[in-house]
Amino acid sequence: xxxxxxxxxxxxxxxxxxxxxxxxxxxxxxxxxxxxxxxxxxxxxxxxxxxxxxxxxxxxxxxxxxxxxxxxxxxxxxxxxxxxxxxxxxxxxxxxxxxxxxxxxxxxxxxxxxxxxxxxxxxxxxxxxxxxxxxxxxxxxxxxxxxxxxxxxxxxxxxxxxxxxxxxxxxxxxxxxxxxxxxxxxxxxxxxxxxxxxxxxxxxxxxxxxxxxxxxxxxxxxxxxxxxxxxxxxxxxxxxxxxx
Numbered sequence: 001x002x003x004x005x006x007x008x009x010x011x012x013x014x015x016x017x018x019x020x021x022x023x024x025x026x027x028x029x030x031x032x033x034x035x036x037x038x039x040x041x042x043x044x045x046x047x048x049x050x051x052x053x054x055x056x057x058x059x060x061x062x063x064x065x066x067x068x069x070x071x072x073x074x075x076x077x078x079x080x081x082x083x084x085x086x087x088x089x090x091x092x093x094x095x096x097x098x099x100x101x102x103x104x105x106x107x108x109x110x111x112x113x114x115x116x117x118x119x120x121x122x123x124x125x126x127x128x129x130x131x132x133x134x135x136x137x138x139x140x141x142x143x144x145x146x147x148x149x150x151x152x153x154x155x156x157x158x159x160x161x162x163x164x165x166x167x168x169x170x171x172x173x174x175x176x177x178x179x180x181x182x183x184x185x186x187x188x189x190x191x192x193x194x195x196x197x198x199x200x201x202x203x204x205x206x207x208x209x210x211x212x213x214x215x216x217x218x219x220x221x222x223x224x225x226x227x228x229x230x231x232x233x234x235x236x237x238x239x240x241x242x243x244x
Contacts, residue, residue, distance in 0.1 A: 003215060003225070005045055006057065008229065009038060012037075013036040014037070015028060016028045016230060016233070031233060031234065032045065032048050038074065039074050048239060050242070053083070055083045055085075055172075058085065067086040082104050082106070083106035085108035085109075086098075088109050088110070088113055088119075091118075091122035106133055111145045112135075112137040112144040113145065117149060120168070121166040124167045132170065133204065134171055139176050141177075155190060169202060173194070174207050175208075179206075179229075185206060191203060202225070204223070204225040209226055209228050212237060212242075
């Protein structure tokens with residue numbers, strides 16, 4: 001079972017995402033760790049579940065601030081591999097240089113943030129397709145970001161363009177309206193369609209995953225990795241679940 005646990009980072013703390021309403025995000029209250037400090041949370045998840053790789057959403061950077069390089073380095077020094085969304089906007093963005101210098105395992109390029117398809121293509125050309133994941137960011141099923149630059153607001157068409165024309169080999173499908181509410185991803189049909197069209201692409205889905213049964217169902221649909229955050233802190237996933 002391939003779960004990629006999520007760390008939503010804001011103002012130096014791990015916060016709980018709530019349907020993409022970032023003004024409402026607050027430090028986590030967790031059944032697995034007493035602290036919201038990033039390293040403490042990551043260490044607890046490694047001890048409890050064996051995780052050594054995380055998807056990290058740097059929400060301050062996504063909203064226009066600077067990347068939290070100190071937290072990245074602290075986590076990497078403790079042996080964690082990080083896939084980081086730091087709100088990359090263009091291939092000339094200094095954020096990209098910071099992430100390269102920080103030697104992060106993977107760079108997440110979010111549809112919400114990136115300005116043009118060319119910027120995604122040039123980022124892949126610079127760091128390699130295996131180190132880049134394109135996040136198809138949605139809000140209640142509608143694509144976020146500069147969709148005019150893509151010439152469409154159809155999620156499948158945007159993903160298809162990214163794969164066929166830009167060299168994307170890792171694709172995240174994430175509906176922010178579903179985050180933290182435990183009602184499922186809401187994107188299963190889209191994911192099945194994408195996997196059928198592009199079986200060579202590593203497909204990652206998340207947003208509102210609330211049970212181990214849902215994780216298994218998503219994997220049976222061909223999804224290679226599932227993003228999970230709140231379900232760990234709420235106690236809905238156990239070590240036994242993951243062992244099964």
